[in-house]
Amino acid sequence: MAIKVVFFASPDIAIPSFERLIESSDFDVKALVTQPAKPSKRGKKICDSNIKKLALANDVEVLEPVKLSKEPEIIEKLRSYDVDFFVTFAFGQILSQEVLDIPKFHTINLHASLLPKYRGANPICAALLSGDLYTGITTMITVLELDAGDICLSEQIELNNDTDFTTLSGEIAQKSPELIVKTLKGLYENTLKPVPQDESAATFTKKLQKSDKELSFDVTAYSLHNKVRAMCGVNTCHFLYNEKIVKVIKTSLCKDESPKTYRPGEIISVEKDGIKVMCGDCAVVIKTVKPEGKPEMAAYAWSLGSKIKCGDIIGC
Numbered sequence: 001m002a003i004k005v006v007f008f009a010s011p012d013i014a015i016p017s018f019e020r021l022i023e024s025s026d027f028d029v030k031a032l033v034t035q036p037a038k039p040s041k042r043g044k045k046i047c048d049s050n051i052k053k054l055a056l057a058n059d060v061e062v063l064e065p066v067k068l069s070k071e072p073e074i075i076e077k078l079r080s081y082d083v084d085f086f087v088t089f090a091f092g093q094i095l096s097q098e099v100l101d102i103p104k105f106h107t108i109n110l111h112a113s114l115l116p117k118y119r120g121a122n123p124i125c126a127a128l129l130s131g132d133l134y135t136g137i138t139t140m141i142t143v144l145e146l147d148a149g150d151i152c153l154s155e156q157i158e159l160n161n162d163t164d165f166t167t168l169s170g171e172i173a174q175k176s177p178e179l180i181v182k183t184l185k186g187l188y189e190n191t192l193k194p195v196p197q198d199e200s201a202a203t204f205t206k207k208l209q210k211s212d213k214e215l216s217f218d219v220t221a222y223s224l225h226n227k228v229r230a231m232c233g234v235n236t237c238h239f240l241y242n243e244k245i246v247k248v249i250k251t252s253l254c255k256d257e258s259p260k261t262y263r264p265g266e267i268i269s270v271e272k273d274g275i276k277v278m279c280g281d282c283a284v285v286i287k288t289v290k291p292e293g294k295p296e297m298a299a300y301a302w303s304l305g306s307k308i309k310c311g312d313i314i315g316c
Contacts, residue, residue, distance in 0.1 A: 002028040003188050004083040006103075010035040013173045014089040015051050017110065020177035021087070022058050026185065030081040031061040033068070035092050069096040078102050085184055088142060089176065097144055105187055107142040110180055112172050114138060114154055116202035119147035124168055126205040127159065128230035131222065134158050137172055139183040141194055148202075150194035152183045161253060164229035208235055214316035215239045215248060217265035221279040225251050236290070239265075239314045241306060246314075249296055250288035265315040267308060275299045277314065 005027055007018050021027045032055040037046045048056075055062050063078075065071045078086075079102055086107040088095070100107045113123035114136040127135035136156040141149040155175055159168070186192025208231075215237045217224065228251045231237050236247045254276065262268055262278035269276040274285040290296045291306070308314075 002026060003085065003184055004028045004030055004081065005085050005087055005184070006031045006033060006078060006081055006083050008033040008086060008088040008091040008095075009051055010049060010092045011090050012050050013112075013169050014176075015054060016173050017087075017089055017177045017180050018051060019054060020181060022054075022060065024181070026181075029060055030083055031063055031078075033063045033065065033074075033078075033091065036064040036066055065093070068093055068099060075099060075102075084188060086142075087180060087184070089180075095142065100142060100144070108152065108180070108183055108187075109140055109142045109147070109149070110176055111138045111140060111147055112169075114156065115140060115147060115151055116197040116199065118203055118205050120205040121207060122205045124165060124172065125208065125230045125235070128163065128165060128168065129226055131226050132159055135168070137176055137179060139179055140197075146204075148197060148199075150196050152187065152192060152194045153179055155179055161225070162229075164250070165231060165233050169233075213237050217277060217315050218280045220281045221253060221284040224279050225253055225284055238316070240316055241308060241312075241314050245292045246302070247290040248286055248288075249290060250286075252285045252287055254283045254285060263313065265313045267310050267312045267314065269310060270300070270303045270308060272300050275303060275308070 003026060005021055007021060007029055009018060018032065022029050032051065034049060034052055037048050039046055052062055063074050065074045068074060075098060078099065084104045086103045088107060088109045095107065111123065113127060115138040118126045134156050136154055138154040139152040140147070141152065143149040157171055157175070183192065213231065213235055215224065228237050228248050232249050236249065238245045238247045264278055264280055266278045267275060268278055268283055274287040276283045276285050286299045288296060289299050289302050291302055
């Protein structure tokens, strides 16, 4: 008998897991619950998310609550499916106890960290900001307290200085399906015993603010590099040059020490490999940028048009 599931998710990172459950004969996916479509940035047209398109293409019913806890008709619809599990993966809404109690077994959440570290939103960003050597993914039983439920399974992912938000998100997306499948089957067959989290080791992420995107070069080169790679993509960092925003997509650390006579934010050199900028201790190389109103490009290509030169100061 197939394990009956309702999948709760919104962003693309959840698509491989959703697709795996749809395609497996071991599972019967009754519905997708996702955030309502929002106007796109260009043209303000309402566009369906990629995960919703996948659901509709596979004849999976789609529910789009604005706030699930306030919509009793959708809660009743969820009850009517008579499922074994709810599975949540970056859904974007907090589930009430009323909803958590609906499935026969549990509501299972996949969290993009090795719990109890980095509970809350933005765990991928938090691991990169901290310069961690590894992070991971965890399946857990969802409870009302934030990411505090018993751990089912986890998998470690190694990081390096070149790992950024985009690449790490992609790796998590690809590794998650197997972990979710093993978790659901293990709980259903009673071969998996969840274990409580170590509360003394719990850490929490913070919600990113608009000001967090601004680059200040008076910090260490290492921390600035970590910030760029942690926030590239959705929350890309930027600096100002000639009163225009320049987003920084990619940086690299310099192997050589830079003279302390340079000021933070001062351009040390402009080369084909990138633009070397002084930070609080040494320099960092800006390699890829996205200037205001223009496509992503190599920093050197941008320098040719912007006329930026040694001695110029950038920052916010």
